[in-house]
Amino acid sequence: MDAWLAALTLSAGYNTRLVTLGALLLGAAAGMVGSHVLLRQRALISDAVSHATLPGLAAAFILIALVQGDGRWLPGLLLGAAASAALGLAAVQAMSRHTRLGEDSAIGAVLSVFFGLGVVLLTVIQAMPVAGQAGLSGYLVGATAGMLASEAYLLGAMALGLLVALVILRRPLLLLCFDPEHAWTQGVDLRRTDTWLLGLLLAVTVVGLRVTGLILIVALTIIPPVTARFWTDRPHTLVIIAAGAGALAGYLGVTLSSVHPRLPSGALVVLAAFTLFLVSLLIAPRRGLLAHLIDRYRFVRRVHCRQGLLALARNEAIFDPTTLRILRRLGHIRRDGLATAQGRAAARDAHHEERLWMHYRHAYPEEAAQLGARRLEPISRLLPPDLIDELERRLPLESGEK
Amino acid sequence: MSEFLMLSLVPLLVAGLCSLSCALLGNFLVLRRQALIGDAISHVALPGIVASFLLTGTLAAPAMLVGAGAAALITLALIxxxxxxxxxESNAAMGVAFTTLFALGVLMLEWSGASGVHLDVEHALYGNLESLVWFEGTRPAALWDPQALAGLPPQLTRVAWVALLVGLFMMLAWRPLVLGSFDAAFAASQGARPGPTQLLLVVMVAVAAIAAFEAVGSILVIAMFICPPAAARLMTDRLSHQLAWSQAFALASAVLGVVLAGHGPGWLGIDAGLSAAGMISVVAGLILLLACRFGPRRHRAAPPPG
Structure with a gap:
């Protein structure tokens, strides 16, 4: 626990500090890129991209090992990974655009076939008398433990570059997701922006290979945006919150994994991201589960109250115990069930409102249907005054108005 | 000959049966645009297997299968x-669910030190076709010898049973499956129950995937589900023909994959073996590539969306 606190406050050693900062930047970049991909409804394309890095990684390892005997040279490996991932991405695009297969089949096919090729190359490596083979498995599930300072610098710089690119490209990217026509009139080239987006996704994946491993980098591009979705409906805010969630997940995960060498960093980052997701699912203000339950409870109470008051207005007996309890608590009826003066006034208002609503529903059925549960709120809050005047004029004069 | 019987026959049969049953089910996944459910189920096999190992302390196949099955069910519910x-959207939900469970699996694996035991990440991911040796297969007569047959690796019998189950499922649920894949509302109006059929299809996919894990590992099962049916889809417009093509492609991928992995390096003068599972998916991918380039029905009827 103390070790974790030390890591959290960036005082657990130079390397840990570097890696933590790198993971933070990576998480932010992944969250931002992932938000755009999510908004484009192509969330799982990151799975294809990440799995397609394996053959390039293995091939680069073989080449580097042939040159210098030990295949571990991060820049070369990342370059190889990027190249094969780009090929995979192109294959997915080509398959979904030019054949009648859906994008899901394209993603699945590229994912598995490229990974299979990578596995074949891994067995080739196993047969080669070179060093550094064991380090390759770190690219599957992440291994920040043995990272060199130079590697951490490289990753951090790349992540920072990604963030800058994302900030620069944020307007075209958002337009791409929501309003392609408007974007076109503004002179934004959509195909090029789409390519940029996928390129950024590729870059995030490649940078994340070392930190979270290729199988888990997908999580960092999907979970933070989904988490952010609970907090906002606005795309711009979504991207920012996703970046924050991703950064927080990277920070928590990597610091926790630095406590013990057997704790895998990638897995902990993902689990941290999921915890944030779970917390958001529960407590987010309007879209969270708790908020839903509270809203529902309030709605049920309002229905009971309204029905009870209407019954009072019509001089009907009320039998439902929950309705009686609610009316009693609001002070509209006495213990014995008789209406109080306050209750009679409220009943008159309720009756009046119901009649206004009836006329509104008659005159504007679609708008009334759209209001849904808000129908129980005071009418003066929902409709403009002139409309209410018009509805009032339509109320037929009844004899013996209660 | 005896070398073939001992070392190659069982991997060929296992790989063949696995790819046949997976491809059969995969036809409907491709038609329903649900190919990625195979992705999700394959990824969560790892945590399932690790959890069952930690709970039961054994790597025996029934425990692993139950663990993987439970993980699949939990994943579906979570999604x-x-x-x-x-x-x-469902793809994003799938992504959240299976990556989290996979991360949990990796954590359990590393933390419990189980990676020191036989259960390491690589085998669960890449499979182990090469290890299916039939020690009693020393001569052709062993094929009729009940005692020798009893020494066949249990993976073969498991995979054979699953293939039978899949075949049975297809025959019994044919009409609801087909109707539900093309027009769910119509299917419902005909009493073909698209909802339960969908659930049953996913359960069968999980069963076939779990049986295939041992052979080809979890990630490569996806290739078996998607590539042969996708290639078949590009060859014909008729469903029965598509199924036939998918079986042909699946068998070809399996056989070629095993042969190339086992004997390919030998032909090049290198004394080593390559991953059979990887080779199978590469061959399946090549077949798909050829179908994408030359398949008679590869073009869309309508312009692509967006």
Whole structure:
């Protein structure tokens, strides 16, 4: 626990500090890129991209090992990974655009076939008398433990570059997701922006290979945006919150994994991201589960109250115990069930409102249907005054108005 | 000959049966645009297997299968939950669910030190076809010898049973499957029950995937589900023909994959073996590539969306 606190406050050693900062930047970049991909409804394309890095990684390892005997040279490996991932991405695009297969089949096919090729190359490596083979498995599930300072610098710089690119490209990217026509009139080239987006996704994946491993980098591009979705409906805010969630997940995960060498960093980052997701699912203000339950409870109470008051207005007996309890608590009826003066006034208002609503529903059925549960709120809050005047004029004069 | 019987026959049969049953089910996944459910189920096999190992202390196949099965069910439930509560598209929900469970699996694996035991990440991911040796297969007569047959690796019998089950499922659920894949509303109006059929299809996919894990590992099962049926889809417009093509492609991938992995390096003068599972998916991918380039029915009828 103390070790974790030390890591959290960036005082657990130079390397840990570097890696933590790198993971933070990576998480932010992944969250931002992932938000755009999510908004484009192509969330799982990151799975294809990440799995397609394996053959390039293995091939680069073989080449580097042939040159210098030990295949571990991060820049070369990342370059190889990027190249094969780009090929995979192109294959997915080509398959979904030019054949009648859906994008899901394209993603699945590229994912598995490229990974299979990578596995074949891994067995080739196993047969080669070179060093550094064991380090390759770190690219599957992440291994920040043995990272060199130079590697951490490289990753951090790349992540920072990604963030800058994302900030620069944020307007075209958002337009791409929501309003392609408007974007076109503004002179934004959509195909090029789409390519940029996928390129950024590729870059995030490649940078994340070392930190979270290729199988888990997908999580960092999907979970933070989904988490952010609970907090906002606005795309711009979504991207920012996703970046924050991703950064927080990277920070928590990597610091926790630095406590013990057997704790895998990638897995902990993902689990941290999921915890944030779970917390958001529960407590987010309007879209969270708790908020839903509270809203529902309030709605049920309002229905009971309204029905009870209407019954009072019509001089009907009320039998439902929950309705009686609610009316009693609001002070509209006495213990014995008789209406109080306050209750009679409220009943008159309720009756009046119901009649206004009836006329509104008659005159504007679609708008009334759209209001849904808000129908129980005071009418003066929902409709403009002139409309209410018009509805009032339509109320037929009844004899013996209660 | 005896070398073939001992070392190659069982891997060929296992790989063949696995790819046949997976491809059969995969036809409907491709038609329903649900190919990625295979992705999700394959990824969560790892945590399932690790959890069952930690709980039972054994790597025996029934425990592993139950563990993987339970993980698949939990994943499906989680996906539904996330989709409803989070109101995100099903692909995103799938992504959240299976990556989290996979991360949990990796954590359990590393933390418990189980990676030191036989259960390491690589085998669960890449499979182990090469290890299916039939020690009693010393001569051709062993094929009729009940005692020798009893020494066949249990993976073969498991995979054979699953293939039988899949075949049975296809025959019994044919009409609801077909109707539900093309027009769910019509299917419902005909009493073909698209909802339960969908659930049953996913369960069968999980069963076939789990049986295939041992052979080809979890990630490569996806290739078996998607590539042969996708290639078949590009060859014909008729469903029965598509199924036939998919079986042909699946068998070809399996046989070629095993042969190339086992004997390919030998032909090049290198004394080593390559991953059979990887080779199978590469061959399946090549077949798909050829179908994408030359398949008679590869073009869309309508212009692509967006």
């Amino acid at each position: 539904e939950l996330i989709r409803r509560l989070g109101r995100v």
